[in-house]
Amino acid sequence: MKLGDLFYETWHALAANKGRSFLTILGIVIGITAVIAMTSLIAGVQNMLMGELGLSQARQVSISAYTSTGMTFEDLDKLKAGMPDYEILTGSAYASAEITLADGQKSYFSLIGVRPDYFAANGSRLKEGRFFTDSEERNGARLIVVNGDFGLQLFGSADVDMLGKSVRLGNDDYTIVGVLETSSFMGGAPLFVPFTTAQTRLDGERSISQIVGFAREDTDMEQLVESTRDYVARYLNVEPENVGVYSLDSAIKQLETTIASFSLLMGAVASISLFVGGIGIMNMMLTNVTERIREIGLRKSLGARRRDITKQFLLEAIMLCVTGGVFGIVFGFAAAWGLSGVVGAVQPGMSLTPVLAPEVVAGAVGVCVAIGIVFGYYPARRAAKLDPVESLRYQ
Template sequence: MRARDLAYETSSALLANRARTLLTVLGIVIGIAAVIAMTALIDGVKAQLVGQLGLNMSRTVNITCWPPGNQPLDQDDIEEIGTALASDYEFVTGFTYTSAQASSSTASLEYLNITACEPEYFQAMGYEAARGRLFDAEESAEGDMVVVLGGSTVKNLFGSPDADCVGQTVRIGSSQYTVVGVVNEGFTYDNDTCYMPAETAVTRLIGQGGYSSWQILGFAREGSDMYAVADATEAYLHDRYGIPWPEEDQTSFSSDEGYVYVQTAQALIDQLDATTATFRMLALAVAGISLLVGGIGIMNMMLTNVTERIREIGLRKALGARRGDITGQFLLESVTICIVGGVIGIGVGYGGAWALAAVAGSALGSMMGASGAISPVISASTVAVATGICVGIGVVFGWYPARRAAKMDPVESLRYQ
C-alpha cells in the first residue's frame, strides 16, 4: 500500500469516529502534558537556583586556609598562592568582612555589612551591576572612596529599592563614600551589605575594628577539571603551610593545627543536578501513570475499531492485502493518535508549567526576591523524549490490536455480520 493511500485510510478511519478519537487523544494529552509541565518546572527551578546562587560560575573555587599557630593569611599570602597556582587559575583574589555605621541624607543604619574585595571578586561570584557600575582595578589600587551597594541597603538608606542612588554619597564610619553602582547578588538578602575596594577598607575601616581572616576565591582556567584543580589546591596549601591532613573520620579541626577547606561551585552544581534528577524521576513516575492509562485507552479503542471493521479487513485481504499491510494500517492509526495527543500535550504542558511557575514563584517570592520569577525550561531533549514516548505508546499499545486484525481469516471475516 502506498504511503499516500495509507495516510488517507488512516485519517478516514480516525475521523469516522471523531468523539471516540478525541477522547482517546485526550488521555495522551493529559499524560504528555504532565510530563512536560513537571520537567519544565523542575528544570526552570534548577536554572533559577543556578543563576541566583552564582553557580553558573562553575569555575569558581572557594578556599579557606588557616595555617597552624593561629596565624591567619594576609594579602601577601593570597598573592603568593595566586602565583604558585597560576597554571590552574586565571586569578586568585581575597576578600574579608567588616562592619560600620552608615548614613545617607535621608536615613541611617546602625550596622552595615561591608565586603572588602578586589574587582575580580564580582566575576568569581557571578555578580553584575544592576545599576551604575562596579568599581574598577584602578579605583581599587588607589584606595578610592567608592562603594557598590547590595542587598536591601538601597531601600534602607534611600527609602526605595529603586531609588536613584548612583552618584550620591553615603557616610560609612567617619568618611564619605561615593556610590558608583548597585550589584545584582541574585538572592535578595534582608541584611544590609555593600562592597568596597580592599585597599580602601583596610586603610579606612579594618584597621579600626580588626578582622578574622582573608577568604580566598580562585577562578579556574577555562576547560579545567574542577575536581583536579581543587585537589591540587588543597595539596599545595597543606604542603606550603605544613597543615596536617585530616584523619579519615575526623570532622572537627583545631585552629592550632590549622585546616584547609576547598570547595568548587561545580560540586554544588553536581549536587543540585542529582537532587533535581531525583525529583524529575518522581515526576515522570507520576506522569507515567497517566500515560499508562492513556495507552490502555488506545488499545481499547483499537480493539473496538478492529471488531467494527472485520468485514473491511476480510475484503482487503481478499483483494490481496498482506498481513504487513493490515498491521501497518492499524499501527499507523495508533501512532497518529499518540503523536497528535503528544503535540497538543506539549503545548498544554508548557502552558501548565508557566501557570505552576507563577504559583511557585509567588510562594517562593520572599526567598527568591523580585528577580526570582521562575521561568520554565523546555529543552529539545525533553521534546524528543516526549515524541519518542508518544511513538512508543502507539506501537506498544497498538501492536496487539494490529496483529489481531492481520491474523484474521479473510473468509471468516467476510462472513462476519
C-alpha cells in the first residue's frame, strides 16, 4: 500500500468516529498540556532568576570572618594583595538613621555604608542616576543610592522620580544621586551611603561587617572558595571554621539542580495522564479492530498483506496521539501564559515570561509517537493476524 493511500485510509477511519476519537485523545491532551505548561513556567522562572542574579555574578564571593578585632579596608587591601584571583575585594558596614516618611511619620531605617566598588562587586544595576565617586566617599558626602521600590515609603508614590530629591536622615538632608533597579533579591534593601559618611555622620560601624569579592574571569570558583577560607583564616589567626566563604556560583548551580529536579517531578506526575491516555488509545484501537473484522477480511482477500494491516492500524494510533499532542502543546503554552498573568497579578512587579523551548516541543511530539507505537502495536498485530475467511464470515 502506498504511503498516500495509507494516510488517506487512516484519516477516513478516524473521521468516521469523530466523537470517539476526540474523547480518546483527551488523556493525551491533558498530559501534554500539563507537561508543556509546567516546563514553560519552570523555564520562565529559571530565566527570571538568572536574570536577577546575572551571569557575571557567578563570580561573586561573600566572606564573613568571626573575629573580635574586626576588619578595616586596610586589611582588605592586604588580603587582596595575597589573593590575586580577585578583581575586586571590598566591604560594607551597617548604620541606621531616623527618616521622615511621606506620611510625616519618623522611623529608623538601616543603611549600608559602602565604597563605590561595592556596587560593581555586588552586581547592582542602575535604573537611573549614578553611583557616588571615590572622592565623594572619602569626603563623607551626603549622598544616597536607593532601591527602586522605596519611592512609595519615602515620597508616597511608587512612580515618583526620586533622582535629585532630598531625604532627611537625622539632622541632615541627603541627595538621591542613584536609583537601583528593583530586584526580588534586594526587596526592601537598605539605603546606600558612602562608607565614610556612615562612619562620621551616621554613627555607623567602624569595622567592616561584610566582605564582598568579585573573582577574575575564568577563575575556578570552588578552588577559590577553599583558598580564600584558608588565607583569611591565616591572616586573622583564627580557625578556618570561623571564616565563612560563599560563592554565588554554587548558589546558581544549586538553583539549576533544584529546578531540574522539580521539572523531573512535574514530568513524572504529568506522565500518569499520558499513561492513562495510552490505555485509552489501546482500548479504542481494540474496539476498532473488533468493529472492522469484516473490512480486514475483505482487504486480505483482495491481497492486503499482514504488514499493510499492521501499518494502517498503527498509523491510526500514532495519528491520534500526535493530534492530541499538538492540541496539548497549544493549550499548554496558553495555560502557561495564563498562569504567568495570575502570578503577575498576585505579585505586582514580578515579570514571568513562559519559555517554550524547541527541544520540549520535539520531545512532546516524540513522546506522542512513542505512545502511539507502544499502545497501538498490540491491536495492530491482532488485526493483522486475523484469518481472512473467518473475518468475512464474522457478523
